[in-house]
Every structure is written in C-alpha cells, then in structure tokens.
Amino acid sequence: MRRRIAERVSAAWWAALTRAGLSPARWQALPRLRRRAVKSVLWVAVGLVLVAAFGTWKASALAVAAVVILLVVPPYQKLMVGRFPLGKWIVPAAAIAIVISYPYYLNSMPQVPIFGPFPMLSTMVAMMIFSMMALGLNFVVGYAGLLDLGYVAFYAMGAYMAGWFASDQFSKQHLDLGAVGQTAGAIGFHFSLWLVLPMAGIATAIVGVIIGLPTLRLRGDYLAIVTLGFGEIMPQVANNGNSLFGFNLTNGPEGITPIDSPGFGGWLHQHLHLPANYVTVGNYDAVFLWTTLALVILTVFCSVRLRDSRLGRAWIAIREDEVAAAAMGIPLMRTKTWAYATGAFFGGVAGALYASYKSGAFPNDFFFQISVFILCMVILGGMGNIWGVIFGACFLSYLDREGLSNVGAWMNGHLGTHVNVPLYEFGIYGAIIVIVMLFRPEGLIPSSRRAAELHEGVHDDPLYDAETV
Amino acid sequence: MATHAHIETSVRLRRSAGAYVTPVLATALLAVLIVWLGINFVKGPAYFFTISFIGLTNGAVYALVALGYTLVYGILGLINFAHGDVFMLGGMFSATMILSAFHLSTHASTGELVAAILVSLFVAMAACGLINATIERVAYRPLRGASRLAPLITAIGMSFILEDVAIAWKGPGYTAVPAVLPHGQVFSIDGVVYTWEKLIVVIITVPVLAALIWLVQRTRQGKAMRATAQDRDAAAMMGIDVNRTISFTFLIAGALAGAGGLVYALYFGQIRYDTGFQLGLIAFTAAVLGGIGNLPGAVLGALCIGFIQAYNEGLTWHAPGTNWTESIVFSILILILVFRPEGLLGERTPEGA
Numbered sequence: 001m002r003r004r005i006a007e008r009v010s011a012a013w014w015a016a017l018t019r020a021g022l023s024p025a026r027w028q029a030l031p032r033l034r035r036r037a038v039k040s041v042l043w044v045a046v047g048l049v050l051v052a053a054f055g056t057w058k059a060s061a062l063a064v065a066a067v068v069i070l071l072v073v074p075p076y077q078k079l080m081v082g083r084f085p086l087g088k089w090i091v092p093a094a095a096i097a098i099v100i101s102y103p104y105y106l107n108s109m110p111q112v113p114i115f116g117p118f119p120m121l122s123t124m125v126a127m128m129i130f131s132m133m134a135l136g137l138n139f140v141v142g143y144a145g146l147l148d149l150g151y152v153a154f155y156a157m158g159a160y161m162a163g164w165f166a167s168d169q170f171s172k173q174h175l176d177l178g179a180v181g182q183t184a185g186a187i188g189f190h191f192s193l194w195l196v197l198p199m200a201g202i203a204t205a206i207v208g209v210i211i212g213l214p215t216l217r218l219r220g221d222y223l224a225i226v227t228l229g230f231g232e233i234m235p236q237v238a239n240n241g242n243s244l245f246g247f248n249l250t251n252g253p254e255g256i257t258p259i260d261s262p263g264f265g266g267w268l269h270q271h272l273h274l275p276a277n278y279v280t281v282g283n284y285d286a287v288f289l290w291t292t293l294a295l296v297i298l299t300v301f302c303s304v305r306l307r308d309s310r311l312g313r314a315w316i317a318i319r320e321d322e323v324a325a326a327a328m329g330i331p332l333m334r335t336k337t338w339a340y341a342t343g344a345f346f347g348g349v350a351g352a353l354y355a356s357y358k359s360g361a362f363p364n365d366f367f368f369q370i371s372v373f374i375l376c377m378v379i380l381g382g383m384g385n386i387w388g389v390i391f392g393a394c395f396l397s398y399l400d401r402e403g404l405s406n407v408g409a410w411m412n413g414h415l416g417t418h419v420n421v422p423l424y425e426f427g428i429y430g431a432i433i434v435i436v437m438l439f440r441p442e443g444l445i446p447s448s449r450r451a452a453e454l455h456e457g458v459h460d461d462p463l464y465d466a467e468t469v
Numbered sequence: 470m471a472t473h474a475h476i477e478t479s480v481r482l483r484r485s486a487g488a489y490v491t492p493v494l495a496t497a498l499l500a501v502l503i504v505w506l507g508i509n510f511v512k513g514p515a516y517f518f519t520i521s522f523i524g525l526t527n528g529a530v531y532a533l534v535a536l537g538y539t540l541v542y543g544i545l546g547l548i549n550f551a552h553g554d555v556f557m558l559g560g561m562f563s564a565t566m567i568l569s570a571f572h573l574s575t576h577a578s579t580g581e582l583v584a585a586i587l588v589s590l591f592v593a594m595a596a597c598g599l600i601n602a603t604i605e606r607v608a609y610r611p612l613r614g615a616s617r618l619a620p621l622i623t624a625i626g627m628s629f630i631l632e633d634v635a636i637a638w639k640g641p642g643y644t645a646v647p648a649v650l651p652h653g654q655v656f657s658i659d660g661v662v663y664t665w666e667k668l669i670v671v672i673i674t675v676p677v678l679a680a681l682i683w684l685v686q687r688t689r690q691g692k693a694m695r696a697t698a699q700d701r702d703a704a705a706m707m708g709i710d711v712n713r714t715i716s717f718t719f720l721i722a723g724a725l726a727g728a729g730g731l732v733y734a735l736y737f738g739q740i741r742y743d744t745g746f747q748l749g750l751i752a753f754t755a756a757v758l759g760g761i762g763n764l765p766g767a768v769l770g771a772l773c774i775g776f777i778q779a780y781n782e783g784l785t786w787h788a789p790g791t792n793w794t795e796s797i798v799f800s801i802l803i804l805i806l807v808f809r810p811e812g813l814l815g816e817r818t819p820e821g822a
Contacts (some may be wrong), residue, residue: 215806218810221547221618222806224548225548229799229802230803233795233796236795240796368746429626429629430627430632431630433623433629434630437623
C-alpha cells in the first residue's frame with residue numbers, strides 16, 4: 001500500500017512537472033550541482049512558507065540557512081588534505097564543538113517557534129546519557145538484530161551499582177576509595193565514580209551474559225519476550241529488595257539516595273584545573289554535560305571500531321542470515337552473547353552515570369516504558385546507524401523532557417485546545433514506532449545496508465505477499 | 470543448522486546435558502511446590518478451597534485473553550502485543566454500557582442484570598473484534614513480507630496507542646464499576662465458601678469457550694483457520710482466502726478479549742488504561758505455559774497461572790505475597806521458554822518453537 005501511494009504521488013508530481021516542460025530525463029541530464037541548487041531553492045521556499053506561517057523570522061532564518069548550507073555546499077565529505085580525510089571529520093567535529101560550547105551561548109539563544117526555548121543544560125545531559133544507552137541497545141538491536149525489550153534491566157543494574165558502591169547504603173561497611181566530598185569514616189562503600197563506572201559496566205555485562213546464555217538460543221520473538229520478562233522482574237526485585245531474607249539490598253520503593261557525585265580530587269584540581277568535586281564547582285550541569293559528552297564520544301568510538309571488526313561483521317552476518325552465518329563458521333551463541341554483553345556494558349555505565357547525576361536510584365525509574373522509549377530512539381533514528389541512533393536519542397529525550405510540554409503549551413495557546421500533551425507521551429512514541437515501521441523501516445538516517453535488508457526482508461523467506469491479493 | 474562437523478558435535482553435547490538437567494530441575498521445583506501446597510492444605514483445608522475458587526475465577530479471565538494470543542500466534546506466528554490493550558478497551562466498553570446505558574446499580578433485579586450483561590457482552594465482543602481486525606489490517610498486514618520482528622515492533626506501538634486512546638476516553642485514573650453481581654453464597658460447606666459472582670464469571674466464560682471450540686473444530690471457517698495456521702501457501706493454493714481468514718481470526722481473538730474485558734470489569738470492579746498491559750503479559754505467559762498455538766493448552770495454562778496467583782497471594786504459610794506475583798509469573802515464562810518452549814501440551818517443532 002505504501003509503495004502504491006508513493007508511486008502515485010511521484011507520478012502526479014512528474015505529470016505536473018512535465019506539463020511545465022521538465023521531464024524526468026531532462027532533470028537527470030542536468031549537472032549534479034545544478035540539481036542540488038534547484039532542490040535547495042525549493043527547500044528555501046518551503047522554509048520561508050513555514051516561517052511565514054509560524055512567526056519569528058530571526059530563529060527560522062537559522063534553520064533555513066542550515067538547510068541551504070547542507071544542500072548547496074558541494075560534497076565536502078570527500079575532502080582530503082594530503083592523505084588525511086578531513087571531510088569525514090567536519091560533521092562530528094562541528095557537533096562536538098556545538099555541544100562543548102553549548103553552556104556559553106545557551107542564554108543568548110532565541111525562542112524557536114512552536115518548540116519554545118532551546119533545551120536546558122539538564123536536558124542536554126539527559127540527551128547525552130540516553131544517546132549512550134541507545135548506542136548500547138544499538139549493539140543488540142541494530143548490529144546483531146536481536147530484539148531486546150528489557151534493556152531497562154541493564155540501566156537499573158548500572159544505577160544500583162552506583163547506589164551500592166557510592167552511597168551510604170551498606171551501613172555496616174566503611175570503605176573509601178578515592179571518593180570526593182566525603183568526611184573521614186563515612187559509612188558505606190564510597191568508591192570514586194571513575195571506578196564505579198567501569199565496575200557498573202562490567203557487572204551489567206556479566207548480568208547480560210547470565211541472561212543471555214540460556215535465552216539466546218531462542219528464536220527472535222521468544223527472545224524478545226524473555227528479555228521483557230527480565231525487564232519486568234528487575235524493577236520488582238528493586239522494589240521489594242528492602243528485605244530479601246532480612247537483608248536490605250535496594251532500600252525498596254524509596255530507592256538509594258543520595259549517591260556521590262564524580263570529581264577529580266585535589267591533586268588533579270591543582271595541577272590540571274580539573275574540577276575537584278562536581279557539586280562544589282558551581283556549574284554542575286555544564287561539567288556533567290562535558291563528562292557525558294566524553295563518554296558518548298567513547299561509546300561512538302567503540303561502536304565504529306567494533307562494527308568494523310571481525311566481531312561486528314559477524315553480528316551483521318547473523319542479523320542478515322543466521323543459518324548462512326552459522327554455515328560460514330560463525331559461532332552463533334558466542335557472537336550473540338558478545339553483542340548482549342557489549343550492549344549491557346554501555347547501558348550499565350550510562351545507568352551508573354545517570355544515577356550519580358540524579359543522585360539516586362529509584363525503582364520507579366525502571367519500567368517497561370523506558371525499554372520501549374530507548375527502542376523507539378533506535379528505530380526512529382535508524383537501526384544500526386550510529387548518527388541516526390544519536391539523533392533519535394537526542395530528539396526523543398528532548399521531547400520527553402521539554403519538547404512535548406512546550407509543543408503542548410503552544411498548541412493549547414494557539415489552537416484553543418485543552419490537551420495535556422505530556423500525558424500522551426507514550427502513545428506518541430507508539431505512533432512514531434508504527435509510522436516508522438510501516439513507511440520507513442530503516443529509520444530517518446538509515447544505514448544503506450540495513451535499508452536494503454528491511455525492504456527485501458532477508459530474515460525469513462516471505463511466505464505470503466499480502467499486496468498481490 | 471550447522472553444516473560444520475565441529476559445531477554439530479558441540480550442539481549435540483549441549484543438548485544431552487540439557488536433557489539431563491531439565492527433568493531434574495523441573496521435578497525438584499514441582500516437589501517443592503507440592504510440599505508447600507500440601508502443608509498449606511493441612512493447615513487450613515477449608516481456606517485452601519476458598520482460595521482455589523479465586524484461582525479458578527482468575528484462570529477463567531486469563532483463559533479468555535490467553536486464547537486470543539494463542540489463536541493469533543497459531544495463525545501468524547506473531548505475538549500480538551496489543552491484545553492485552555484490546556482486552557482493556559473491552560473492559561472500558563463494558564463499564565460504559567453498565568454505567569451509562571443501563572445505569573445498573575448494586576440492587577438490580579436478576580432479569581435486568583441478565584439482559585444488561587448479555588447486551589454488554591455482545592457490544593464489547595463486537596467492538597473489540599472490530600478493533601482487533603482493524604489493527605491487523607492497518608499495522609500487521611502491510612508488514613507480512615518483512616522480517617519477523619517488524620510486526621512485533623508495530624504491535625508494541627499499537628499497544629501504546631490503544632492505552633492513550635483509553636486515557637483520552639476515561640482519563641488516567643481508575644474507572645470504577647459498581648458491584649452489580651450478587652455476592653451471596655452459592656454454597657458453604659464446612660467453611661468452604663463459593664460466592665455467586667465467582668460462579669457467574671465461570672457461567673459467562675464456559676459458553677464462550679465452548680462456542681470457540683465448536684467454531685474452530687466444526688465449521689468451515691474453522692477448518693480454513695486451521696489450514697492457514699498449518700501452511701499458508703498450501704491453504705492459499707487450495708482456494709482459501711488467507712487474508713480474510715487472518716482477519717477473521719483477529720476478529721475472533723478480539724471478541725474473546727472483549728468478553729474477558731466484560732468479565733474483568735464485572736468481577737474486579739475497576740479498570741484503568743494500563744490494566745490490559747499487565748494482564749496481557751500474564752495471559753501470554755499462560756498461553757506459552759500451555760503451549761502456544763494450542764487452544765486447550767491456553768485454557769490449561771490460564772488455569773495454572775490463575776491458581777498459582779491465587780495461592781501466592783492468598784495462602785498464609787510462607788507465601789511470597791502480592792508483591793512477587795509478577796516476578797513469579799515471569800520467572801515461569803522464562804523457565805518454560807528456556808527449558809520447554811513447546812509448553813505443557815504443545816509439540817516440539819523443527820524450529821524449536
């Protein structure tokens with residue numbers, strides 16, 4: 001149905017254009033640059049119409065300029081300086097520069113029509129952390145093609161690792177390993193957060209392997225259900241964990257709070273001017289933003305390198321055809337378990353970092369909706385594509401934090417409706433999932449390989465073509 | 470699966486180890502369960518039976534929902550995530566009918582009650598059947614040639630959309646349904662109490678189940694459904710309109726969910742937008758426990774889960790309690806899927822499903 005609609009729309013367009021004297025053949029015969037220019041002029045026209053419709057010229061001019069630059073500028077991505085592929089680094093470097101300098105120019109940014117002000121710093125931190133989680137889930141869903149509906153379990157595990165090893169939770173213990181801002185002899189484990197993050201990642205990866213080993217033999221949809229089951233059990237254990245045979249593991253519904261914040265300690269502060277303790281540094285959110293950005297860059301680096309490694313190619317082979325991959329000698333179980341463990345690792349690190357940022361781990365944060373929320377990021381952006389996943393994560397966590405309420409306020413103000421838009425958050429995500437899966441299963445920014453798969457459906461032999469009847 | 474000799478040996482080794490571990494584990498678990506039930510039974514036999522009746526009632530509700538999962542899975546191999554939410558909408562329709570159309574109160578006469586319940590049942594079944602068939606047409610059919618996971622993902626999306634429909638309709642709080650069913654005792658022998666509202670649940674459920682089994686086993690349409698479930702291509706070649714049969718299956722599954730929604734609204738007295746999601750997962754567990762794709766299995770699994778839930782929440786001696794119900798049910802789901810994916814009554818298929 002989708003293809004038929006698209007064809008009909010396209011045919012109507014070309015009919016109109018042919019009447020105006022432009023046939024498909026003539027259009028294709030134009031030089032590439034001129035086609036880009038024509039397209040960009042059209043886009044500018046669309047942008048101007050939107051500006052006229054929605055108001056403020058100043059802000060929309062920025063968007064229009066960005067579109068023009070993206071479309072008119074010649075293919076800069078192939079730019080080489082000597083042997084160094086400079087072009088490949090332009091977009092990532094620009095993105096990093098924008099995020100690093102964000103705290104400095106945030107206050108001078110104008111209001112955007114409909115969406116309101118630019119995201120606050122705390123929202124940016126959430127966007128970065130969810131990018132990390134979505135990239136972690138991308139290992140499982142995007143690369144290895146295993147549907148994981150219980151990713152929130154890894155997030156919870158990471159958060160509780162931070163709760164156990166960087167707070168007063170275990171009151172009978174006294175162990176301080178480089179934590180900042182603690183008085184001597186504080187109760188509980190107090191490890192430096194730089195130690196807790198890898199610990200959380202490794203512990204979560206181990207949990208991932210424990211979950212994965214018995215279950216990864218199952219077929220795709222059964223695996224999804226089993227992970228969903230784990231994702232449902234985990235918060236319940238956290239909720240009831242204040243008296244597991246008399247032992248208070250998770251402090252029950254109240255959660256573990258406060259959790260220590262990161263910091264570099266006095267020596268590094270003196271010599272390198274790194275913040276000694278994030279809480280006392282003054283611009284808590286900005287420092288956290290840079291920290292999370294560094295971790296996102298690390299995650300992206302690992303994603304790229306792993307994707308191109310032997311292991312990553314094995315994941316993609318399994319995703320495309322499990323039987324053929326096994327026939328080529330790829331050990332299915334081990335490869336899938338690695339995907340699971342890697343995804344879990346980054347989920348755990350992100351969870352621990354988020355718990356430290358929020359200074360608490362609460363069982364109510366870890367429900368099934370969060371798993372779907374993260375899955376929606378991966379699907380919207382484009383399964384298997386790193387930039388797509390980051391875009392999806394940033395956009396959806398922005399909507400979650402500020403976007404939906406801002407848009408809702410604009411809508412109620414201008415259209416005279418009385419809709420509490422954030423109440424319908426998950427229905428909106430559901431609609432996004434359905435629409436993307438039906439009309440553009442490869443996501444907004446697809447990886448070309450995944451797009452081909454999803455359109456041809458190489459997973460199973462198509463048993464019955466519904467379109468032909 | 471493996472053409473490589475080395476892989477094949479390792480697979481065979483793992484199988485043999487698994488074949489040894491599974492029965493031992495299962496026997497040990499069952500033994501613990503039976504001992505626990507036995508001690509509870511000895512401590513208070515009358516109370517034990519009363520709790521069992523609650524389990525039977527729970528099981529009847531779960532059976533109606535689990536059958537929908539199993540029907541759809543049998544014919545499409547799809548876990549219809551939105552099914553639980555269709556059930557919830559059925560409860561909402563019933564609540565609306567009882568409250569707004571009939572204005573039933575707790576003092577309704579028997580004739581009024583029977584008429585209202587029958588009409589509500591019909592409305593809920595028809596509406597939910599149509600909703601379910603529409604979901605299939607809109608969200609699953611266009612993806613039938615795509616990868617197996619694509620419709621599962623849209624099903625999750627549809628589930629969230631239906632929940633929001635319920636929020637928009639009834640708001641985020643609980644919709645209360647007055648206790649219209651009589652709560653008198655059917656019988657009371659030596660402290661074993663069986664009340665009318667529990668019996669009425671069974672009275673509504675059993676004819677619906679009987680009608681379903683008659684439909685699938687005896688009618689032409691049922692034969693088409695079974696044929697399509699067995700082999701879609703061959704069924705199409707034999708002149709069965711596969712798309713129509715699948716739509717019909719979704720219609721029936723939705724109607725069952727609607728009936729379940731009515732029973733739930735009447736018996737539990739309150740329903741909310743997320744009721745269906747939780748209950749749907751439990752009912753799906755029941756379907757898997759009985760052997761997914763197998764109709765009697767779904768009923769058996771639902772009764773098992775219903776009893777397990779009632780014993781867990783009701784018994785007094787070392788019962789884990791309400792807080793742990795979901796964990797227990799999902800643990801059962803995971804254990805069954807890992808160790809016996811064909812369920813209690815299913816047959817082992819070549820794909821291992």
